[in-house]
Amino acid sequence: MAKHKRTAELIYKHELDIATAAVDLHYLRHPELEARYGAAGRAKCLQDARYHLAYLAEAVLAGSTLLFKDYINWAQQMLASRLVPLSDLVTNINCIKEVLAQRLPIEHYIIAAKYLNNAFIQLEGEAEETASFISENAPLQTLANAYLYYLLAGNRHQAYRLIMDAVENNVPVKDIYLHVFQLVQYEIGRLWQLNKISVAQEHYCTAATQMIMSQLYSIIFNTERNGYKLVATCVAGDLHEIGVRMVADFFEMEGWDTYFLGANTPIESIVRTVQEQNADLLLVSATMTYHVRAIADLIEAVRANKETAHIKIMVGGYPFNTAPELWKTIGADACSTNAQHAIEVATKLITVAA
Ligand code: B12
Numbered sequence: 001m002a003k004h005k006r007t008a009e010l011i012y013k014h015e016l017d018i019a020t021a022a023v024d025l026h027y028l029r030h031p032e033l034e035a036r037y038g039a040a041g042r043a044k045c046l047q048d049a050r051y052h053l054a055y056l057a058e059a060v061l062a063g064s065t066l067l068f069k070d071y072i073n074w075a076q077q078m079l080a081s082r083l084v085p086l087s088d089l090v091t092n093i094n095c096i097k098e099v100l101a102q103r104l105p106i107e108h109y110i111i112a113a114k115y116l117n118n119a120f121i122q123l124e125g126e127a128e129e130t131a132s133f134i135s136e137n138a139p140l141q142t143l144a145n146a147y148l149y150y151l152l153a154g155n156r157h158q159a160y161r162l163i164m165d166a167v168e169n170n171v172p173v174k175d176i177y178l179h180v181f182q183l184v185q186y187e188i189g190r191l192w193q194l195n196k197i198s199v200a201q202e203h204y205c206t207a208a209t210q211m212i213m214s215q216l217y218s219i220i221f222n223t224e225r226n227g228y229k230l231v232a233t234c235v236a237g238d239l240h241e242i243g244v245r246m247v248a249d250f251f252e253m254e255g256w257d258t259y260f261l262g263a264n265t266p267i268e269s270i271v272r273t274v275q276e277q278n279a280d281l282l283l284v285s286a287t288m289t290y291h292v293r294a295i296a297d298l299i300e301a302v303r304a305n306k307e308t309a310h311i312k313i314m315v316g317g318y319p320f321n322t323a324p325e326l327w328k329t330i331g332a333d334a335c336s337t338n339a340q341h342a343i344e345v346a347t348k349l350i351t352v353a354a
Contacts, residue, residue, distance in 0.1 A: 008061035019049035076127035226255035233261035240287035
């Protein structure tokens with residue numbers, strides 16, 4: 001794995017140069033793109049090349065072809081739904097490959113090329129269609145669909161009423177979290193990806209759900225304490241805070257004291273907080289695959305500090321759900337795919353350590 005790590009480091013170190021050279025090559029071969037997309041198109045092409053490289057580097061670092069495969073499928077769907085020709089993506093990745101061939105030492109190029117070649121094979125087929133997350137046999141399907149309907153109609157008051165009525169009718173808060181809020185968040189992500197809703201609608205739905213979650217706090221913060229404490233956070237750069245907030249709330253409902261830091265928190269602050277709070281557990285989330293490296297750095301920093309070295313660390317979020325072995329590669333103590341399962345895993349982890 002040392003060679004993989006070095007390959008990823010080299011890609012990251014030179015990513016802007018590699019991406020710029022790849023886009024230059026792309027435009028040299030296809031000068032018509034300048035007229036078709038203009039200067040903004042070139043900037044977008046550069047941004048995309050940087051994303052491809054970031055995902056490539058993380059997949060190589062984790063030794064996970066699954067991570068890159070998932071990304072390519074996502075990119076293919078995104079472009080198709082926006083009527084961008086697939087050939088743009090294929091050419092862009094091909095140019096990246098050519099630049100890597102020139103700039104990486106051969107033993108590192110071979111590693112990166114394997115991931116890129118897999119992408120070409122994958123791109124020969126159709127993108128796998130992502131089905132609706134609110135499936136017909138989802139436990140609270142009717143409630144989830146109605147909630148989504150109200151949010152997309154811009155009617156957060158009705159959405160709020162719907163949830164409050166469900167709570168009054170004894171639907172457990174945990175079920176509402178997992179089978180309504182989480183599923184609806186995934187679904188609005190899918191609809192955005194398929195270009196069926198706008199960024200603004202996605203933001204509106206997310207903000208409304210966060211507001212409605214807050215209204216449930218009198219129930220969540222109402223259980224007997226069990227003496228355990230945790231710190232929950234996203235790493236620097238990652239703005240997706242709802243997943244880890246949900247996990248923290250589940251622990252709160254189990255009697256843990258939770259210290260929730262939210263999105264985008266720098267490593268030093270996290271380490272200091274874990275120490276000051278004398279936490280038993282650190283929960284860290286990343287949604288964007290290119291933030292996994294920051295989690296690996298955080299784990300290293302927690303272990304390097306003798307005051308925090310013993311703390312158990314659990315990780316989770318989109319890349320960990322995509323590549324089930326990833327948590328081991330980065331040295332975490334455990335991982336879990338959702339808030340309910342996280343409680344079970346943490347309970348084992350803490351009782352074994354005690
Ligand atoms: C809301 C949202 C945003 C919001 C976040 C706002 C906020 N305050 O949180 C904003 C607008 C900021 C955003 C930005 C972006 N987003 Co966004 N976003 C989403 C969306 C629609 C929902 C996320 C969410 O709330 N999920 C609900 C929670 C409950 O689920 P969860 O996070 O999976 O959490 C559960 C488990 O994973 C697990 N878990 C999570 N963390 C942890 C931690 C531990 C310790 C444990 C044990 C378990 C655990 O338990 C949780 C609860 O059960 C997702 C769609 C999706 N599929 O998730 C896209 C999505 C993640 N975003 C995406 C993208 C591309 C972006 C942007 C790059 C868009 C852009 N071009 O700017 C940026 C990147 C920003 C950044 N630097 O982080 C893509 C990622 C695609 C990919 N292949 O990587 C997605 C999948 C959308 C899509 N379908 O295309 N986004």
